[in-house]
Amino acid sequence: MFGWEYPPHNSGGLGVACQGLARALVDKGVDLTFVLPKKADFGAENFKMIFASLPNIKVYAVNSFLMPYMTEETYKVIRKKQKSRVYANDLFSEVERYGLAAAKIARKIRGDVIHAHDWLSFGAGLAAQKTIKSPLVSHVHATEVDRTAGHPNELIYKKEYEGTNGADKVIAVSQFTKNTLIQNYGLSDSKIDVVYNGIDATCYQLDASIPAGLKAYKKKGYKIVLFVGRITIMKGPDYFINAANIVLKHHPKTLFVVAGSGDMEGRLMEQASEFGISDKVIFTGFLRGRELSEVFEAADLFVMPSVSEPFGLTPLESLLHDTPVLISKQSGVSEVLHHALKTDFWDVEDMADKILSVITYPSMRRELAKNGHHEAMLASWEAAAEKCIRIYSQL
Amino acid sequence: MSSICFYFQVHQPRRIKKFRYSDIGKKIDYFDDEGINAQTLNKVSSKAYLPTNALMLELLHRHPELKVAYSFSGVVLEQFEKYAPRVLESFVALIDTGRVEILSETYYHSLSFLGSKQEFDEQVALHKKKVESIFGQTPKVFRNTELIYNNDLAIHLERLGYKGVLAEGADHVLGWRSPAFLYTPPGGKIRLLLKNYRLSDDIAFRFSEKSWNDYPLTAEKFANWVNQINGGGEIVNLFMDYETFGEHQWEDSGIFKFMDKLPEEILKHPDNDFVTPSEAIERYTPKGSLDVPNYISWADTERDLSAWLSNAMQRDAMNKLYSLRDDVLSANDEDLIQAWRNLTTSDHFYYMCTKWFADGDVHKYFNPYDSPYDAFRYFMNVLSDINLKLKK
Structure with a gap:
């Protein structure tokens, strides 16, 4: 199994998903070797980890080429410049080197199945497939089309295209992602199987207390609405601020917390000032671990307004903390969550209306939290692993 | 003798x-x-109410022995008057045969017995008035919303002057006893008619269920099951939603053909006949008292x-709804009262x-949201709006 990042050295959901799936596969008796590009200090796992020992690999955000204050208009201008400069030179060469190393590793390990996660590892997966002639399963957690809200970087798109079309089987994390792959990557319906991500409840600190600052607001009767995620175009944070502006007209005692960082952070702060709601929008920066658990605990509602979300782990994380969720219909996780409020990301009136309902009617909040928590607990990696094993056996 | 009570x-x-x-x-x-209310009414009328009423009228003419009972919520009667007068006329034609009994219920098909006994009494009175004005018949037997029933309801209805009340023949209250007899509540005389849920649900729920052992259900087969009760019981209460015919079970399931043959097949056995709830109460003697301290209903598997x-x-x-009642009624705004009651x-x-x-079950199927x-x-939100009007 080829991955790129792994907890605790991860920047996002990919590492968490790889860990959850790898552990569950091993529990089901799969003899698994997990390959990562660079050696780092990881906790003990009951499977073998191999490192390609590439120098200079860093943990990075996939769309790190996007600049602060990016808007859709300026984006196109920058992309044109990017093409001539060849975007993120070092990252691409790292991916190439990973592929070369993967061929050598494959010769030693000789797996019956090669399983690669996302475009950064697809090169490695293809190289291993070519070397040892074992079938390749390309697992798509996100696509460049999602990440850039429909304006893919051509080089990344190409890697994804090769990685999925060259694979013997493609796994998509949702029907939503499967549709993207069929529409944008020329894959056939029968080549793609959907395997939903799970969540491992033992990875979270569910006993976290509410931070003092937010507690003080709550005492004054404020309701807290939370956004967690990279502050990028894909995650729809601007729709969140638009909805906040509407909500505050009806319910001024509402605090909107934005937990995360990203290229749109400055633009978002500007937007809040333009609306005159800066005092009701708090930017916490990137949070993880206990700090993240604390804001989940404090929140009355979690909102995921993503423009395009292949799966979306954060709503499940929120529900583990008994905080109900309002999620974009343009997300994979909405296929597994029934006890969630759902909205189209662009319909900020509807989004605001649903936020208002939750903060106004406590019994609805309770019911959403209780049933949603139950549903999140059912989203197990065990089920995902079983499905992967079925796929392996059919290759 | 087996009397079938529809x-x-x-x-x-x-x-x-x-x-x-x-x-x-x-x-x-x-x-x-x-929007959705008129659309649904029109859809159900053309798929279910109109064709079923035509069939029923024909059956009543063909079989002088046939008798049936209906219960209409006041809310549906209002909607018929406004959006589907033809449907209402076709019901009046059935009632004019003199062999159709109309039952009593709350005007708004409500849970008011649970929310406010005063409201319940008023809604029952409103319903009575509506039925009298449209059909010229005064109901004598009561059926509560979704057959919600317990001992208190029975005693309450007895005080209101009713002779009988319908309830679910739920296993957990009947125990070894049969739903094929009349009962009384503890300490009361009002008669209880209990739904034979197996036979009723064979028609209402299982009729088009292809995985069911007895699929396809024929009138002959069903009449046979009814005959088996002969000797072991007096009445077979077949209670169901009228939308069973054409809406829950579509025409292509053969439900109309089944119903067309059913009276004939049932009447082939010389000991079978049809009764209305009131006739059943006059003809048969209760077989004891049935204690139902907790609420039962005909809904879902939990009943x-x-x-x-x-x-x-x-x-x-x-x-929150019932806490507004006193204020709504004292506001003297007829529109507001009606709006509240519709809630x-x-x-x-x-x-x-x-x-x-x-799981995407039956609740989801019927849910317009x-x-x-x-x-x-x-x-x-509507309740908040009413609250706001009250404060003004």
Whole structure:
């Protein structure tokens, strides 16, 4: 199994998903070797980890080429410049080197199945497939089309295209992602199987207390609405601020917390000032671990307004903390969550209306939290692993 | 002797429109009458009510022995008057045969017996008036919303002068006893007619179920099952939603052909006949008292109140609704009173049910909203609007 990042050295959901799936596969008796590009200090796992020992690999955000204050208009201008400069030179060469190393590793390990996660590892997966002639399963957690809200970087798109079309089987994390792959990557319906991500409840600190600052607001009767995620175009944070502006007209005692960082952070702060709601929008920066658990605990509602979300782990994380969720219909996780409020990301009136309902009617909040928590607990990696094993056996 | 007692329920709620939080205080109508309500009524009328009424009228002419009972909510009668007068005429034609009994219920098909006994009494009186004015018949036997029943209801109805009341023949209250006899409540004389849920649900739920052992169900087969009760019981109470014919079971399932043959097949056995609930009460003697301290109903597999009152939202909505009653009634605004009373309709609470929501079951099929949460918040937004009007 080829991955790129792994907890605790991860920047996002990919590492968490790889860990959850790898552990569950091993529990089901799969003899698994997990390959990562660079050696780092990881906790003990009951499977073998191999490192390609590439120098200079860093943990990075996939769309790190996007600049602060990016808007859709300026984006196109920058992309044109990017093409001539060849975007993120070092990252691409790292991916190439990973592929070369993967061929050598494959010769030693000789797996019956090669399983690669996302475009950064697809090169490695293809190289291993070519070397040892074992079938390749390309697992798509996100696509460049999602990440850039429909304006893919051509080089990344190409890697994804090769990685999925060259694979013997493609796994998509949702029907939503499967549709993207069929529409944008020329894959056939029968080549793609959907395997939903799970969540491992033992990875979270569910006993976290509410931070003092937010507690003080709550005492004054404020309701807290939370956004967690990279502050990028894909995650729809601007729709969140638009909805906040509407909500505050009806319910001024509402605090909107934005937990995360990203290229749109400055633009978002500007937007809040333009609306005159800066005092009701708090930017916490990137949070993880206990700090993240604390804001989940404090929140009355979690909102995921993503423009395009292949799966979306954060709503499940929120529900583990008994905080109900309002999620974009343009997300994979909405296929597994029934006890969630759902909205189209662009319909900020509807989004605001649903936020208002939750903060106004406590019994609805309770019911959403209780049933949603139950549903999140059912989203197990065990089920995902079983499905992967079925796929392996059919290759 | 086996007497078959048919009772059909006719009801359509006035569904609430997608009433946003920002709509509160804007003097917007609460009910989507011209939209989903009229559309549903028209659809069900052409698929179910009109063809079934035509068949029933023909059957009543063909078989002088045939008798049936109906119960109409006041809410559906109002909607027929407004959007489907032809349907109402076809019901009047059935009642004019003199072999159709109309039952009593709450005007708004409500859970008012649980919310406010005074409100219950008023809604029962309103319903009586409506039935008398349309059909010229005064109901003598009561059926509560969704056959919700317990001992208290029976005693309450006895005081209101009713001779009989319908209830679910639920196993957990009957025990070893049979639903094929009349019973009385502890300490009362009012007669209990209990639904034979196996035979009723064979028609209402299982008829088109291809995985069912007895599929396809023929009139002959069904009449045979009825005959088996002969000697072991006196009445076979077949209680079901009238929408069974054409809406829950579509025409292509053969439900109309089945019904067309059923009276004939049943009458082939010389000991069988048909009765209305009132006739059953006059003819047969109760076989003892049946103790039902806790509420039962005909809904879901639980046959309790959980379809309407099992989660925090449903209980909250119910409490908030009835807590406004005194203020609404004393506001002397007829439109407001009617709007509030339309909110008491049980369907609104049914739509808020989260039981099995994730499994996409029957609740979802009947739900005009995307989720039980939407059903709740539109309801509460309307209630907030009423509250705002009261404060003004």
